[in-house]
Amino acid sequence: MRVKKGTVLFESFNGKDVSDNPFAIYKQLINDHPSDRQRYYFSVKPSEYQKLSKQYPDIQFVKRFTPGWVKYIARAEYWVMNSRMPKWWRKNKQTVFIQTWHGTPLKKLGVDIDNVEIPGSSTAEYHQEFVTEAARWDYLIAPNQYSHDIFKSAFKYSGQFLDIGYPRNDVLYTGNTAENIAQIKQALFGFQPKQIIMYAPTWRDDSFSEQGKYKFEMPFDLKKFFENVDSNTLLVIRPHYLVKDRIDITGFEDRVKILADVDINQLYLITDLLITDYSSVMFDFANLERPMLFYPYDLAHYRDQLRGFYFKYDQANLPGPMAENQADFYQALNEFTQVGSFDNFSHNLQAFHQKFCSWENGQASEKVSHLILQGGKRHE
Structure with missing residues (x-):
């Protein structure tokens, strides 16, 4: 299936909320190109749909993991997310995945964690999930050089970095x-x-x-x-x-x-x-x-x-x-x-x-918006 040009699907913390870097980028895109508002969607958990629809009446929401969600996630030209996507959903090869992540790490992250204390997950499984997921990211935003270096190691990431600071901090x-x-x-x-x-x-x-x-x-x-x-x-x-x-x-x-x-x-x-x-x-x-x-x-x-x-x-x-x-x-x-x-x-x-x-200056959202509106750089 071919992607729908200009369509962007946002998701924050696995659909729990409308917030963080994805929301900052969404608002910047609306500001830069208001006529494209109808092409932008937020993926949210069905349990949060009612509340968030009332809170943000101008945003188009799709209920995560529902049949209706599939037609948007499958054909979006861009995904803008701050957390991992389930490994069972395969990304369209034409879709550009912009991973914003959600913080500068103090604590060990991804494969750097020696012992994972999460119910229902072994350390080896947790490590592999991170590596597999990061391989799908076309861009990864880094807020500073320290994070850039850690993300590269902890995610085994070899894709393209956007060394611009965090949009949410603008x-x-x-x-x-x-x-x-x-x-x-x-x-x-x-x-x-x-x-x-x-x-x-x-x-x-x-x-x-x-x-x-x-x-x-x-x-x-x-x-x-x-x-x-x-x-x-x-x-x-x-x-x-x-x-x-x-x-x-x-x-x-x-x-x-x-x-x-x-x-x-x-x-x-x-x-x-x-x-x-x-x-x-x-x-x-x-x-x-x-x-x-x-x-x-x-x-x-x-x-x-x-x-x-x-x-x-x-x-x-x-x-x-x-x-x-x-x-x-x-x-x-x-x-x-x-x-x-x-x-x-x-x-x-x-x-x-x-x-x-030192990379933060209030312009990170503008840079991501510009990348999307200019068509970005597609990784085939």
């Missing part, structure tokens, strides 16, 4: 204005919080009680947290979607907001301090050159038993202080509250920004 440059930040706060909260601290922990592969059932425990006490921050501080928790309903904020509903589904770039823009552990959010947030606090309370287990890291995760290499226990965590919070920054880490933050954000 808004951190184009939207970083006082007016836009105020609008986001108003839309999310209905008022203007004086200070926003976001806690965005990583997903832990072994955070399940049994297959399909996941758990989450707050690693710090909310009462003590608020004793060590400004009285007008709002805490935003950004959890993995699988555990968003398992977080207990009883008694602090007015001061804590759990926002698992909001565009995370909107949250970056309004955040004054990011608290994380091993999540790739650190690399994206670094574009804003704002303070970060690292709270790896289970560092030894995570680093040595679960995934392993690509670079040395310690005070010397991180762009902010690292607290491995609650006492140090509250002390760091108190320091931030008193000073408004972590002065001892200004050099670290600058070096971190240079290493991981």
Whole structure:
């Protein structure tokens, strides 16, 4: 079957949402060539179709893995996705697959993971799935040289890289204005919080009680947290979607907001301090050159038993202080509250920004849009 010229099928996180790099590219294409809107489709899970159709009435959706989906996925000229496609679906030879991926890796990835802790999958099977999948990608977006090198190794990727930065991060440059930040706060909260601290922990592969059932425990006490921050501080928790309903904020509903589904770039823009552990959010947030606090309370287990890291995760290499226990965590919070920054880490933050954000300039989406509208480079 011949592809339909100009048809683009987008998919984000296996059809779970409309977000991330694919959505940024979609919006840029609409902006650059609005008359082609009817050629662009988002593939979404049937369970999410109703919700997303209401949320994005102007987007054309197709229900993933349904008979109707087949005619679009089979004949699209471009796929733009940030995760893997099932190996049982064979790509049309004329279709150009633009893989955006979804983050700069700190944790070991793909074939670099020595021991895979995922229910129902062996390490060897997991490795081979990555290699087989990556062989289908015609283009792979890299946000920085560090990621370029790791993707090449972890995916055994030999295709063409787009060394342009992440499209999803463009808004951190184009939207970083006082007016836009105020609008986001108003839309999310209905008022203007004086200070926003976001806690965005990583997903832990072994955070399940049994297959399909996941758990989450707050690693710090909310009462003590608020004793060590400004009285007008709002805490935003950004959890993995699988555990968003398992977080207990009883008694602090007015001061804590759990926002698992909001565009995370909107949250970056309004955040004054990011608290994380091993999540790739650190690399994206670094574009804003704002303070970060690292709270790896289970560092030894995570680093040595679960995934392993690509670079040395310690005070010397991180762009902010690292607290491995609650006492140090509250002390760091108190320091931030008193000073408004972590002065001892200004050099670290600058070096971190240079290493991981030097390709970012707010133009990545334009470059991918241009590639698609110009017909790209087909790999026969």
